[in-house]
Amino acid sequence: MSDALTTTAAASVSDGVATGTTDPAGAGRDLDVILDIADLSVAYATGSGDLVAVKDVNLQVRRGEILGIAGESGSGKTTMAATLLRLLKKPGRVSGGTAQFFPGSAPEGVDLLAITGNRLRRLRWSSLSYLPQGSMNSLNPVARIERQFADVILEHAPKRKAELPTLIPRLLQQVGLDPSVARSYPHELSGGMRQRVLMAIAISLEPDLIVADEPTTALDVTVQRVILQTLADLSRDSGVTIILISHDMGVHAQLADRVAVMLDGAVVEVGEVRQVFHQPQHEYTRRLIESIPKLAGAAVGVNAGHPVATGEDDR
Amino acid sequence: MSFPLAGGTSTEPALEPGAPPPEERSSLWERRPWFRYALRCFLLYLASLWGALTIAFFFFRMLPGDPVSTVLQSMQQQYGTTVQASGDLVARYRTEFGLDGSVIEQYLRFMKNLVLHQDFGPSLLSYPTPAQDVIGAALPWTIGLMGITAVLSWVIGVAAGAIAGWRRGRLGAEVTANVAIAFSQMPFYFVALVLVYVFSYLLGVLPNRSAYDSQLTPGWNLEFIGSVLQHGILPAVSIVVIGSLGWLLSTRMLIVPLLGEDFLSYAEAKGLRPSVILRKYALRNCYLPQVTAFGLGLGFIFNGNVLVEQLFSYPGLGSTLVAAIKLQDLNTIMGITSLAIFAVLTANFVLELVLPLLDPRIKGWR
Ligand SMILES: Nc1ncnc2c1ncn2[C@@H]1O[C@H](COP(=O)(O)OP(=O)(O)OP(=O)(O)O)[C@@H](O)[C@H]1O
Ligand SMILES: [Mg+2]
Numbered sequence: 001m002s003d004a005l006t007t008t009a010a011a012s013v014s015d016g017v018a019t020g021t022t023d024p025a026g027a028g029r030d031l032d033v034i035l036d037i038a039d040l041s042v043a044y045a046t047g048s049g050d051l052v053a054v055k056d057v058n059l060q061v062r063r064g065e066i067l068g069i070a071g072e073s074g075s076g077k078t079t080m081a082a083t084l085l086r087l088l089k090k091p092g093r094v095s096g097g098t099a100q101f102f103p104g105s106a107p108e109g110v111d112l113l114a115i116t117g118n119r120l121r122r123l124r125w126s127s128l129s130y131l132p133q134g135s136m137n138s139l140n141p142v143a144r145i146e147r148q149f150a151d152v153i154l155e156h157a158p159k160r161k162a163e164l165p166t167l168i169p170r171l172l173q174q175v176g177l178d179p180s181v182a183r184s185y186p187h188e189l190s191g192g193m194r195q196r197v198l199m200a201i202a203i204s205l206e207p208d209l210i211v212a213d214e215p216t217t218a219l220d221v222t223v224q225r226v227i228l229q230t231l232a233d234l235s236r237d238s239g240v241t242i243i244l245i246s247h248d249m250g251v252h253a254q255l256a257d258r259v260a261v262m263l264d265g266a267v268v269e270v271g272e273v274r275q276v277f278h279q280p281q282h283e284y285t286r287r288l289i290e291s292i293p294k295l296a297g298a299a300v301g302v303n304a305g306h307p308v309a310t311g312e313d314d315r
Numbered sequence: 316m317s318f319p320l321a322g323g324t325s326t327e328p329a330l331e332p333g334a335p336p337p338e339e340r341s342s343l344w345e346r347r348p349w350f351r352y353a354l355r356c357f358l359l360y361l362a363s364l365w366g367a368l369t370i371a372f373f374f375f376r377m378l379p380g381d382p383v384s385t386v387l388q389s390m391q392q393q394y395g396t397t398v399q400a401s402g403d404l405v406a407r408y409r410t411e412f413g414l415d416g417s418v419i420e421q422y423l424r425f426m427k428n429l430v431l432h433q434d435f436g437p438s439l440l441s442y443p444t445p446a447q448d449v450i451g452a453a454l455p456w457t458i459g460l461m462g463i464t465a466v467l468s469w470v471i472g473v474a475a476g477a478i479a480g481w482r483r484g485r486l487g488a489e490v491t492a493n494v495a496i497a498f499s500q501m502p503f504y505f506v507a508l509v510l511v512y513v514f515s516y517l518l519g520v521l522p523n524r525s526a527y528d529s530q531l532t533p534g535w536n537l538e539f540i541g542s543v544l545q546h547g548i549l550p551a552v553s554i555v556v557i558g559s560l561g562w563l564l565s566t567r568m569l570i571v572p573l574l575g576e577d578f579l580s581y582a583e584a585k586g587l588r589p590s591v592i593l594r595k596y597a598l599r600n601c602y603l604p605q606v607t608a609f610g611l612g613l614g615f616i617f618n619g620n621v622l623v624e625q626l627f628s629y630p631g632l633g634s635t636l637v638a639a640i641k642l643q644d645l646n647t648i649m650g651i652t653s654l655a656i657f658a659v660l661t662a663n664f665v666l667e668l669v670l671p672l673l674d675p676r677i678k679g680w681r
Binding site for chain 2: 085087089120121124125126129130132136137138139140141142143151152155156185187188
């Protein structure tokens, strides 16, 4: 065990932050599963046969938690996210499994992998939302930011039309952006601003579940902090469930309640973040933890579910 | 400690919103960069207009042939008399056609008459009617037929191409695309002849000659307008059938690579309707090249479409131009050329002002 982790363990205990199973607020909800992934396999058809990118994954996401998914590049994290969001494109194909989703609008549960057409469309965003990596060109280059809020809000909640002029600035402010950003086009924004816009759009309809794929990768620490803070606030205040994909174990340490570790498409370890960090069961997990860069003067802290400190520059 | 990455004194460049710069004491120029941009475009437009007209003028002066001797010849044939072209007569005609003096003098006079009076001098086609009047008689027919069919071809072709691209890989879309590829290579007159054969000869429901019923006197009455529309159907349909195929194929080619873009997946994840994604996300990103091409093509319709006009005996600039070239009717040729130059450059100028509205990334000002 590295020095950093030993120190962190002591620090966390002294912080007295309750996490995971010992969290009083979390008591009793642990059994409340919002997404039940069973035997999920996804393959890409390639010239030289099938490439199995996700292998027999069994994973239960609990209502209200932040579930981190870790794993090095190519381990199948994005493929799994795309599959759950039903954005998997050819040559990818689900070769087996189910993903029972229990949103507020359908407590009896729907299989995310089987639902189609308008039923799927209506589930989107209001129940199942997506926070992509900001460096992708996820925003429509020829539409103003406000349009890109308005189209999704009007599609799923047409009654809120009158609210839009106040709702959009509020959402932007929530992620530390000036309301004037609403009138901008994507190319006029920096990468960090675009990521924040995506964050604000993702939460605009208060979904049950947000799938966030590398939402902080390639961002400077300030923007990282805003994104993570917003996710933490959202989880704490609105009980939104978050699947947080990141190859950066430091991000999981800061934010996740539980972590699942993926290796070559398989989930090799799942557990409370504290437990995974302190008693990694798998050699690969240990290596991932050891790869966390130690920043000058600060050790990596395991601080599950704990709100992230904000600076005065966060509007 | 609780948040290791939170420490540090990072500057915050990302917080600067894309808002307009703070209000300072600034001139109209600085506050309205669009103004400066529009003015620059306009000056460039005037300069290229002048340049193109000048080149056209000297080009046509360099061509062999002498309009004056052509006039005299045709008068001899017409009146059967042997007009002994006296020096006086020739000189009079040279003056009348603007051919006296040095080329530079002729050029200055041409420019002056063009700018001040839009006057190109007498035509040979129907001497002594001025060339601009000959052109003016043909112009409405050309604009009517070519203009309307250009718009129709674009709208139909772009819409069909968007759908064909969107549904690529499906049977219907692939069949449509392949049929379009095959037919777009087909000569226009083939389609026109098939249509004429079916609708004029076999069914006898549509006229295939002229622009209106010659028994009617042109005027703004229902009967005449109906006749014009009826006569326009066959030429219009043959132009639109072939013209829209080109737009279909190019739009499809623009849409297909867009389908892999992140912002389309994101729109899908948002749960937007497919029709909205197609129109507001995919097609919206194709407007820039398609509107540009349309705008430039719109300029060229002023050359008329000779094939259409000949096939359907339709009055228009194309036939006028061909007749003028045969007769070496310099003034009329110059007039039509000037009109085409004016139309193309004006379309281009308007495009430069409008395109930034279609795609905010190509702001010309700043
Ligand atoms: N369209 C595709 N066609 C074929 N193979 C693919 C395709 N997309 C992904 N793969 C393969 O699937 C595997 C998993 O890729 P995936 O993008 O899910 O990894 P990841 O964990 O998200 O990696 P990263 O951390 O780099 O984002 C990789 O081996 C990749 O090569
Ligand atoms: Mg990925």
